[in-house]
Amino acid sequence: MGNPKGFLKVKRKTCGYRPVCERVKDYNEVFTLRSDRDSEEQSSRCMDCGTPFCNFGCPIGNYIPEWNDLVYNRQWKKAFELLEATNILPEVTGRVCPALCEAACVLGINDDPVTIKDNELAIIEHAFKKGWVVPRPPKKRTGKKVAVIGSGPAGLSAAVHLNRKGHLVTVFEKDDKIGGIMRYGIPEFKLEKHILDRRIKIWEQEGIVFKTEKNIKKNPDGFDAVIWACGALTPRDLKIPGRELEGIYFAMDFLTGNGNAKGKKVVVIGGGDTGADCVGTANRQGARCVVQIELLPCPPIVKTSSSHEEGCERKWSIETKRFVGTDRDLSVRSIRCKNRETGEEFEIEADLVILALGFLKEEPKEKFCAGDMKTGPSLIVRAINDGFEVAREVDRSL
């Protein structure tokens, strides 16, 4: 621990956010990076716990107390080397991970937790600026060939680890670009896509072959092992009267450019993070108003995302009974709802409805399988870990 009194003297300071009035007018990232000086000071808040719960809380086991200490002591390069040892995409998790580590941080018991996620982001962006993030191709090739189907974080993690072991890895992706939900799902204002391109270029230089617009249906020929990492993207539907009306979209369709909220009264059904991404996107498109409704009651601690701050009415314990249209044009005009606590029935005006009700888990049949395809919808950090685990299995089998 660099500074034994750091947590007593320094208050938590996270990355800042651009003002709402400015950021809703563009799709650039909503937050601003902290200065290195601030990150060094924030790292001093880490108590270097004998039992570092942050480390257990992190699915990839990041060496959190170690890099906090190194950052405090301005040993940024060593901090970067330790970060790289566990995480293939710290520039992504440092931006969009829900930070299970911070929820587990011991300092959080009676104070605000250490800004672990922002410290991670500071280390990797410092490293990119200094030119330390360079291709590290394997010294020797094994001659074994591995195919990875799907280029989300799980597939990429498996590909990177197997390539580092010397196997020749080809990643097949059905979309036109690499990245899975990180590319086509998480909005630009949370994760600018040049961040992904910067990393993919390095992996290409390390020898991984990426083949896009390849929708693979069975194990491709000519490979010693095949890993399936196709995600879990079948959306949960809401089969109630009026579902056939126009103007009702699944969240992923809306986030990838279908439906335009400009001038519309938007209702997002589903109170989770995907729903929040839809709220932020609708506001940027110029929605007239946005309401987000959730079936479950309001939790004791309400999670407010940057998208909610940008303008959104949230309603809890709301059951959706039917979509109501007009005779004139078969478009949705309102939603008939019921408050589950009071029993009251009412209507919310809506001419664009987004269904953000989660995704269905399918039973995978393949031998080597990773990420959401195996576990059901989860998180990037879990997909990275799962890709690593399956890579270890495949490496052993080869």
Ligand SMILES: Cc1cc2nc3c(=O)[nH]c(=O)nc-3n(C[C@H](O)[C@H](O)[C@H](O)COP(=O)(O)OP(=O)(O)OC[C@H]3O[C@@H](n4cnc5c(N)ncnc54)[C@H](O)[C@@H]3O)c2cc1C
């Ligand atoms: C809108 C949204 C926002 C999210 N935001 C966050 C967040 O902020 N933080 C977080 O931690 N998690 C977030 N998640 C969850 C996270 O993105 C996923 O858990 C994670 O991406 C799963 O990774 P994966 O590699 O298993 O699958 P995916 O990322 O879904 O990637 C699977 C890839 O396989 C490809 N594919 C599918 N079938 C084939 C085929 N037959 N042939 C070739 N390619 C195929 C797909 O096109 C896709 O590119 C979010 C999810 C959604 C839907």
Ligand code: SF4
């Ligand atoms: S739990 Fe918190 S205070 Fe303890 S080592 Fe981890 S980051 Fe530092």
